[in-house]
Amino acid sequence: MVGPGAVQPVIFYRAAELRGGASASPPPARRARKSFTRRGPDHTPFIRRSFQAAFILLNLWIGARFFVFVRYYESGGQTAFVSRPPGVEGWLPIAGLMNLKYTLLTGTVPDVHPAAMFLLAAFVAISFVARKAFCSWLCPIGTLSEWMWQGGSEMFGRNVQAPRWLDIPLRGLKYLLLGFFGYAVASMTVPDLHGFITSPYGLVADVKMLNFFRRIGTTGAIVIAVLLVGSVFVKNLWCRYLCPYGALVGLVSLFSPARIRRDADACIDCAKCAKACPSLLPVDRLTTVKSAECTGCLECVAVCPAEGALRLSAGRSRAIPAWAVATAIAAIFLGVVGYAQLAGRWHSNVPDAVYRELIPAADSFAHPQ
Numbered sequence: 001m002v003g004p005g006a007v008q009p010v011i012f013y014r015a016a017e018l019r020g021g022a023s024a025s026p027p028p029a030r031r032a033r034k035s036f037t038r039r040g041p042d043h044t045p046f047i048r049r050s051f052q053a054a055f056i057l058l059n060l061w062i063g064a065r066f067f068v069f070v071r072y073y074e075s076g077g078q079t080a081f082v083s084r085p086p087g088v089e090g091w092l093p094i095a096g097l098m099n100l101k102y103t104l105l106t107g108t109v110p111d112v113h114p115a116a117m118f119l120l121a122a123f124v125a126i127s128f129v130a131r132k133a134f135c136s137w138l139c140p141i142g143t144l145s146e147w148m149w150q151g152g153s154e155m156f157g158r159n160v161q162a163p164r165w166l167d168i169p170l171r172g173l174k175y176l177l178l179g180f181f182g183y184a185v186a187s188m189t190v191p192d193l194h195g196f197i198t199s200p201y202g203l204v205a206d207v208k209m210l211n212f213f214r215r216i217g218t219t220g221a222i223v224i225a226v227l228l229v230g231s232v233f234v235k236n237l238w239c240r241y242l243c244p245y246g247a248l249v250g251l252v253s254l255f256s257p258a259r260i261r262r263d264a265d266a267c268i269d270c271a272k273c274a275k276a277c278p279s280l281l282p283v284d285r286l287t288t289v290k291s292a293e294c295t296g297c298l299e300c301v302a303v304c305p306a307e308g309a310l311r312l313s314a315g316r317s318r319a320i321p322a323w324a325v326a327t328a329i330a331a332i333f334l335g336v337v338g339y340a341q342l343a344g345r346w347h348s349n350v351p352d353a354v355y356r357e358l359i360p361a362a363d364s365f366a367h368p369q
Contacts, residue, residue, distance in 0.1 A: 084348070125336070135249065260288070
C-alpha cells in the first residue's frame with residue numbers, strides 16, 4: 001500500500017498501449033563499448049615532418065647551388081662559381097636506372113651521373129625496410145602534395161575522393177608509366193647505355209631538367225597548373241595516379257617484412273585510422289595492410305587511441321616505433337651516400353671544358369633515338 005503523502009510513481013504509456021493494450025517493446029540495446037587503455041602522446045607526426053622539412057631544405061640548397069653552377073657556364077665564367085652538387089642527380093631516376101643496369105652488366109660504375117644510381121638504390125632500400133617511406137618521409141614532391149591537400153581540406157572542409165570504378169584504373173596509370181620507362185631501359189644493350197650516358201644529351205640531362213622549369217612552355221605550364229590545383233582537392237593527386245617512381249618503390253614495398261597490423265581484440269572500431277590514412281586505405285577493416293599504396297607514414301598509428309590496437313611491425317615482433325623508422329631511413333640514406341663518397345663514385349667525372357661547351361647549348365640537344 002501507498003500511504004498518504006507518499007510520492008506516486010509516474011508511468012508513461014505509448015499511444016498504442018492506451019488504444020489496444022499492447023505491451024511496449026523494450027528499446028534496442030546499445031552496443032557495449034570496449035574498455036581500453038588509452039595510448040600516451042604520440043610524436044610520430046613531429047618526427048616525420050622534421051624529416052620532410054630537412055629534405056625540403058636540402059633540396060632547396062642543392063637546387064640553388066646547381067643554378068649558380070649552371071649560370072657560371074652560361075655566362076662564360078662571368079658569375080660566381082660553385083662546384084656541381086651531385087645530389088641534383090636524385091631528380092634523374094631514369095639515369096639512375098640506366099647506370100644501375102650498366103653497372104650490373106659490366107661491373108663498372110659509369111663516370112656520368114653515378115650519384116643518380118646510388119640515390120635510387122638508397123630509396124629502393126628504404127622502401128624495402130620501411131614500406132614506401134621515401135614517398136612520405138623524404139620526397140619533396142610528396143611533401144608538397146601533402147601540404148596542398150591538407151590546405152584544401154582546411155579551406156573547403158574536405159577532399160574529393162574518386163569513385164572506386166574510376167580510382168582503380170587511374171592508379172594503374174603510374175604502373176603503365178613505370179612499365180614504359182622500364183621497358184625502354186631493359187631493351188637497351190650495354191653499347192646503347194654507354195652511348196646514351198655519354199651523349200651530349202646524357203651529359204647535361206640535369207641542365208635540361210633545370211631549363212624545362214626555367215623556360216617552361218605554355219603546355220607544360222598548363223599541365224603543372226592543373227596538377228597543382230587538382231592537388232588541393234584530391235589527396236596526393238600526382239603520387240597516387242601518375243608517379244612512376246612511387247610505383248617502383250610501391251612494388252618493392254610489397255616484399256617488405258614491415259607492415260601495419262591491427263589487433264582486432266584491442267581495436268575499439270573508432271575508424272580514426274582509416275580517416276587519417278592519406279592513401280585512403282580501410283585500415284580499420286584490415287588485419288594486415290599489404291597494399292602497395294601504403295606509404296609508411298604512420299599517421300594511422302599516431303591517431304589510434306587504443307594501446308596495442310595498431311602497430312608497425314615485422315611479423316609477430318614488437319611494434320616498431322617512429323624513432324626506429326627514422327633511424328633506419330637516416331642510416332640507409334647516409335650510409336649509401338657515405339659509401340659512394342668514400343669509394344670515389346659520388347661525383348660525375350666530366351671535364352670543365354666539356355661543361356663550357358655543352359651547358360650554354362643544352363637546349364639544342366635532342367633526346368638520342
